[in-house]
Amino acid sequence: MNIPGFQIERRLGRSGGAELYLASQTHPYKRVALAVARRGTAEAPEALRELERHPALKSDFRHPNILHVHRAGAHGEWFYLAMEYIEGGDLRENLAWGMSLERLVNAFCDLCGALDHACGKGLAHGRISAANILFRSPSEVVLAGYCSVDPGERDRQLPPGGVSAANHREDVFDLAQTFYQALTGEAAHDALRTDANGQANAPAALPGHLKMLQPVLDQALAEDPNRRFQSGAAFREALEAVARSGGLAELSIKTAAVSSGEIRTVGEAAGLSSREPIRDERGAYRRSVGFPRWLLAAGLATALVGGGVYLVERQSWRLVAFMAQIGLAEDPNVQSAWVAAQALREDPVQSLAVLVAGYRRVLELDATHSQATQAIASLADQWRQDIVQALAQNDLGSAEAKLNEMTVVFPDDYSLMDLGRQISNRRAADTLLASTRSLLRSQGMSRIPAATVAIQAYQEIVRLAPGHTAALAELAALAEHYAELAREAAGQGDVDGAIVYLERAATADSGLPILEAVREEIQQASRARSAIQELLQQAGAQRARGLLVHPPGGNAAELYHRVLATAPDNGIALQGLNEVTSQLLNKATQMFEGGDLGAVERLLDQASAAGIEAAALLEIQTRLDQEIEALATISQKLAEAGRLLAQGFITEPQEHNAVAVLRDVQRLDPGNARADELLGQAAARLAEVAQEAFAAGLPEPARHYLDLALTVTPDQGEWRSLRESWQ
Incomplete structure (x- = not known):
């Protein structure tokens, strides 16, 4: 197969009705994912024009969380589509490597925004799954699948009557199903629980450590479509409310098995006995969750035996002492833990996860142990130097293996992305x-x-x-x-x-x-x-x-x-x-x-x-980067202002409140409709508080809050009249 303007490097797989290849666009050079499908002899030229006019190819369709589509065309018997090539893996691969629950929730919040954006541009998705949720970077998720070379796929994405509320609601429902499967490893329809009448109407109860998400998923996956979230924004708001409650950063999800050596090391460090752990009855999907980060780094302290699920919670020294008193664990001893960690480091065959777990055990017992902290930093530096040396020797296998170890042990060290980029x-x-x-x-x-x-x-x-x-x-x-x-x-x-x-x-x-x-x-x-x-x-x-x-x-x-x-x-x-x-x-x-x-x-x-x-290219590129960054900053500030407004931080604290953030947006983008809308909501809330205060017999606070509302939106004649009546 030969597509002019592209040089195919290798096959990536299959997507919908198309074959997917990694290719190099020759002029100008860039690496792309090339989707190719054979067109039938009966297809008229109108099919190509329809593909080239697809909404996903228009510049105003671009969204930071939707896969970019560069161009579409046909050659001989083939339709083709050139898309952004994403190297960060899909959702399943990232779960296999390990993700914090906070990162997973943030990713699905971003995907909710992508769904609403696409719906606003007249596109439905219709087949959301883990396979088309991709990651540009640990913190940047994109949704693929909005444009297809398969005419049948396009008919699904562009219904003849336009995208309806039901189409959009189904996309939100599919996204919720994918979120449920990411958390539990089970398809939502395979894990329904019954109500008092024996009717299956909601997904099975989540494990105890995920209970905070149960109400969100009960609504998102309700049997009655009218009870579900009607938009991505509604689903996102519910997820963000859970995120604001805290604790998600301490929970991690990893689907890949860990080595027996890592299980043994972390088990000893956590003071667990060797008794057989309780097995999860749903067993077929490996899922590990742990509170502290070091448990993830050393295999997430998850004894993944026979596909079971294990939870190891961080023990404070008081809990360890109590367990020692009742004979369930040994009495913690900082010195012996330090000696054990040092002994592990002298063993040249030990993995980074095992070594760091040993030192983190010392810090669990004594958070001020500076030698353990320095030892962890020294290990990180040593591994980085090993990666740099392997790169210099063009030993990419060793460099990648070392980097994978570091990524598991230090998942929040984003400096590793640069090394990963160099290897890639x-x-x-x-x-x-x-x-x-x-x-x-x-x-x-x-x-x-x-x-x-x-x-x-x-x-x-x-x-x-x-x-x-x-x-x-x-x-x-x-x-x-x-x-x-x-x-x-x-x-x-x-x-x-x-x-x-x-x-x-x-x-x-x-x-x-x-x-x-x-x-x-x-x-x-x-x-x-x-x-x-x-x-x-x-x-x-x-x-x-x-x-x-x-x-x-x-x-x-x-x-x-x-x-x-x-x-x-x-x-x-x-x-x-x-x-x-x-x-x-x-x-x-x-x-x-x-x-x-x-x-x-x-x-x-x-x-x-x-x-x-x-120099001219750099000038244009710099301006383009600034414009893109400004759009991202505006989006970020609008989201932040929304959160501050929801939390009640309208004009206070002085250095960080909803009104101040929205004024920043207006300086960056004068006339931004969303900023004007949120400022109106902020002023309305201040006026509402003022009237409540006045009704409660608090005239001074009432006048203060109404003055603040008029400061935000001074053109409200009704409020000015009300203010004058309160003199």
Whole structure:
């Protein structure tokens, strides 16, 4: 299978009715997930137009918690869809690695917002599951599956009559079912409990440590659709209320089994006897929950035997002493725990989880034990150094194994994400190097399209893995090869061909010493001046038409670059390129003012491919990043203001209250409708409190609160009249 513009690296699996591949988009270069489905011979061209007009491809559909779709199209017998490639795994994989309950709840809160956003844009999902809940990072979740190359899937997502309240409610219900399964390992419909009449109408009771979520899931999964949450916002509000009650950060969920050595070490550290633990009757799904973080790091203190569920709670020294008195545990002894931890460290085969568990046992008994704290920090530093050394030696297997250990033991250490990114980048670089070599072997170095892709790929490898010896050497070889081709073409009088070859050589290695000599030979050729003049005329015409960086190969910027490849000091080309850059910056500014960030991204990709100077690209990219960050900040502040308003912190404390946060939003985004709405709610609540105080015979507080309400929204004539009547 060959899709123009993409180089398929490997198969990822199947999604809906499509095959899913990891691919490299060749121009401009980026890694994407490519969904491909065979189209039937009876399908009219309208099917392609329908796919290309899909709402998920529009810039205003973008949402931080919905998978980005880059482009759609068809080639031959195939429909294809290029999407953002997510490397952080899906929900099942993250649960296998281990997640705090707080992180899980926060992720589902974000997904509720994604559902409401998609519904507002006229899209239903219809098949939410753990497989299409993905993680860009530990704290950033995305929902996949809103756009499909399968026409049947699109009919489901875009009902003929539009997305109804029932469609949206079903999506919220599916999300709740997925949340229940993440918590318990069981499908909600397989775990119903009966009411007094023997009717199955709610999921089975959650384990004791998850009881705080029982009311939320009872409503979310109610048999009667009218009793369920009617929107993602309602479901999110219920989850956030539980999160605000506290305690979720101390609970963790992990579905993968731990080693017997880790179970033994943590069991001894927690003072557990060797008696057979109670087995959960639902057994088939491994699920561990523990209060302190060190239990997760050492295997979550979960004896996952035969698929059972085990809960180990942190014991304070008073509880341990009491258990010692009744003969259920040994009397804690800091010194013996320290000796045991040190003995474990001297054993070279022990895992990081076991070593850290030993020292954390010491801290359980004596929270001020500085040597244990230093030992844990020393282990973390040692493991980081081992990872860095393995990377330097290109031993990615060892580096990844060490990093996985650290991620389990220190799940909240987000500095590990950088090491993980380096490993991922190195693997991506090696994969890209292999595919680039394969391309050049099959196509040959002298084919310009293959060489262009190869040069971009080698440069991407150097970006992913700076100083990559093989990529730099092969770039230099390509530069020398095309410099020689340019020399041969100039000698034969083919100035146009020589210019094209020289441009490839300069792109591969602009500092190659032989380039200057080749330029001189081309400049001496009899047809050089006429070819340059023709290129300048073409470039000027394209500028006049506004074709600055598009279409590829024939835009003004690339035509000027061809001139400069032969005559680097050509004043007309240099000035023309400066004018193109200036026009491009103006165009980007207009797009920013119009709020079309998707168009800015496309313009940036085109400008990069056309060779626009790095400073201008950086200026646009920086502004784009700032705009995206501002949107994220505004969303974050609106959510924070909502929480403060719900908690009653309207104007106090002075340094952090709902009104102050909303004023920040208005400064960032004047006219933000949601901020205005929340300010109105805040003022209304202050006025309500004022009237309650006045009715209770408290005129001074009443006037104070009404003055605050008028300060927030001074245009309320009714409140001003009321204030005057209270004088």
